[in-house]
Amino acid sequence: MRVHLGSDHAGLELKDHLMTWLVDNGYEPVDHGPFVYDAVDDYPVFCLRAGEGVAGDRAEGQASFGVVIGGSGNGEQMAANKVEGIRCALVWSEETAVLAREHNDANVVSVGGRMHSVDEMTRFVEVFLTTSFSGDERHVRRIEQLSTYDRTGELPPLPASALQGGSGA
Template identity: 75%
Template sequence: MRVHLGSDHAGLELKNHLMTHLVDAGHEVVDHGPFVYDALDDYPVFCLRAAEAVADEFDTQGSLGVVIGGSGNGEQIAANKVKGVRAALVWSQETAVLAREHNNANVISVGGRLHSLEDMTAFVDTFLATPYSDEERHTRRIGMLADYETTGDLPPLPASALTGPTDTSTDQ
């Protein structure tokens, strides 16, 4: 599998570790940077490139991506700005599994300052090894998000939301 990596200075050590680990596991790895430590670098420069590459290849090649920062929050936000990317912030093996099984996430984000190297490596391995469940309810929800991404139209409210709770306030 092709795996695209991007990070910032806080994720550089993990990114470099993952490069070796994933190649040793038989993956084709594409490093979108950074390539040297720079405490003032900007994560969008690297994470947007990794996410764009995943978006370009996910449907045809099944490529996935990993973006890494101090907390992973900004990197996930950046990746999710790319049309066709579903990036999930992962902080456990369970969230890595659910990102793939329920959301068909094609990018994960991890916080390089929040977990051990061993734990983060396990999160990435779990994510890459977990297939999408292809359950109808998950596919329906992903379709709603994809439609919104394309059209900007909100999904219709279900009938239960149209009746809603009754206002029992006495303010007039």
């Protein structure tokens, strides 16, 4: 399975580590940079490309995932989520990695290079890559609501319980 990686300077060490770890564990890593340390590089340059790589592979029917890495992982997640078809989740524990896959069918994971050790973050990525989407109806429904909003810009209808006694706005 192909795994696209992008980071900024704060994620460079983990990205380089993951390139080797992925190969050693039977994955095909694709490095979208950066390739050298630059303290003022811009994460969107690399994380958007990682997201595009995942989206392109999936459009062609190929299973692939992505990993984006920064200081906190927040900006990198935001960048990856700008790519159509990408659902990127910020993870900070094994549990959030599992839930990102099981409940949200996330296809890109974001981790904070300054928040955890390399071993911890490698474990989060491993859990993310080896966990399957549950396919539960409620999760499928929620993902479809988000996908519909992305396509149309229309908000999902409020449930009747939200309209009782409130403005419904």
